[in-house]
Amino acid sequence: MRRATAQDVADLAGVSRSSVSLVLNGHGEGNIAPAKQRLILDAAERLNYRPNAVALSLRSQRTRTIGVLTWPSAAGTSSLILSAALRTATEAGYLLIFMDTGGDEEVESRALTTLRDRQVEALLVIAPELTDYRPPETMLSVPTILVNCADPQAGVTSVVPDEAGAGACAAQILVDAGHTRIGVIAGPAESVQTRLRVAGCRQVITTELAAPVQFVGGRDVASAAVAARTVLTQAEPPTALICAHERLAVGAALAAAQLQLDIHRDLSLVSLDDGEQLASQLNPAITTIERPDRAMAEQAVTMLLDRLTREAEFSVKQLAFVCPPAHRDSVVGPRLDVQPEEAASRR
Amino acid sequence: MRRATAQDVADLAGVSRSSVSLVLNGHGEGNIAPAKQRLILDAAERLNYRPNAVALSLRSQRTRTIGVLTWPSAAGTSSLILSAALRTATEAGYLLIFMDTGGDEEVESRALTTLRDRQVEALLVIAPELTDYRPPETMLSVPTILVNCADPQAGVTSVVPDEAGAGACAAQILVDAGHTRIGVIAGPAESVQTRLRVAGCRQVITTELAAPVQFVGGRDVASAAVAARTVLTQAEPPTALICAHERLAVGAALAAAQLQLDIHRDLSLVSLDDGEQLASQLNPAITTIERPDRAMAEQAVTMLLDRLTREAEFSVKQLAFVCPPAHRDSVVGPRLDVQPEEAASRR
């Protein structure tokens, strides 16, 4: 069954296509006789008429479509970013077309061509975790925003989490709680995201504490467990741990369990990132510094829409979003081993 | 800078639009003089001409676009399904337009209308975990496949994992290894996915073992840890555990660590699902039954494309994909507490 066109409506109502268009777009008043308006509305209703968006696009030269490029891969991209971007765009009447690059420049280039052919009005590049992104030349022809990745040359505007700030926040929480011996499960050194988080920790710890801090590796759950075990079994173990990622926190929790260390009583723990809602599912729930995925996505899409509708130029090149702490039950003051005389004096 | 149109190419080459179209679409041979063909090709190249896909769609009445509806929410949807669907569609020259329903029928209905207006040729409905899905009436006008969800009335074709088979497979692995006392961390009872997995386990265990099996709850990491601890500390504890989901396996691993139980030596563990690659990151890596996300997505898109290009009707109403086991290091035979005389007799 073919979809009804404006011509079908016009035929049924006994008027011309122009009249149908006028009435259905709210320009009937003062132009079309009230009786005819009713006729047209009824006919449209009866035929279940809806304008063909493709024809509309060709006519108006606007597709109301935003291309989304996942880089280096769609796998791993935050579904929170996706859903927030989706919702914001939909509410404004825009559609999102997704394409994956697979981290391959050749594929990326073809994807950009396809998107350009489809006349997308703007572009969003989304990365699973903060990385550098070097936009190809062709990208410049359409308003573009990078989400969770940034152009080192700052040629393209980006919306990113303040990862260093997040690391600093984590460290500050522990320092404020009174910890002086802090260990950091740092994660893979080649990751931009991890490097920034650790740098933020280091900054706070070294200035506030003037105490040595231990940075150990860990790239997945198992290796984080090993790293945590190593640092927790040495002579003067840290009283608190910072994990650069929630998976590392799972590893740390595993190590603590093996060592019969209670995460509330014996050891404090702060984790960066709770995108997978893993850290918050542990017992006790781990205090985390969250990545503002929803806010970043909303901001990016909103900026794009503003640019498209109001022709407003982007006023900033990089927007770094604060990562808010979620205080849970894994942080308390350091455990002071109670001395007999001290205990006595308390009475 | 405006994009070049076929008219621009025609003007530059000094021919008509028709000739440009003919040559650029490979119908030049025998129709257009070789010299003119060269002229046209050069002009197109010089102007960086690419046909406008919107105009093409209007003309051909084909948008080469598939709508993707995430249900009940985009958050949590497997990025593996997304990336596989993306790749398969892209390779065939099709585009994917995503819309989220947020689990709201009103929103879903609006999304379907929008997709219909945009003239999508087919529809994919994707769920984060196996659930029932009742397609609204309006859906029936375009070829549709449900991925990871199924229509109880079987009105719409669906591609799903064989969750019961996955559960059975997990149980069989432990039975084959010689375990007779098996505990199951079952997960939330209201989840279709979980219910089927547990039913599969139960089936195998009760027929193969004629031994009682313990099913305990667990809905997240923390509660799974509690459940595992309960079952492992009773009088005759199970020698092996099945977790209906990898998050539950993390909980079980935590409980085991607290109880100083070694997952290889003292306790075997099989987990369903490794979509987040959590179970495989533990130490030892946990044997899992994988969800065939990639295969399901490829199959669904391929069926849709076949239907669109070859007009082939769907021949099956439901495709249940086998969930393949990934054997790792968490399964060995049950630990037989070595009796002195037994040990002696072995010498």
Added chain:
DNA sequence: CTGAAAGCGCTTACAG
């Protein structure tokens, strides 16, 4: 107040 015409960018018969 209303219809005929033009045009968005394309391709495919159809004349010549």
Added chain:
DNA sequence: CTGAAAGCGCTTACAG
């Protein structure tokens, strides 16, 4: 061998 015309479905000036 090549160009003019028609038409996909729409809207917006423009005549009347």
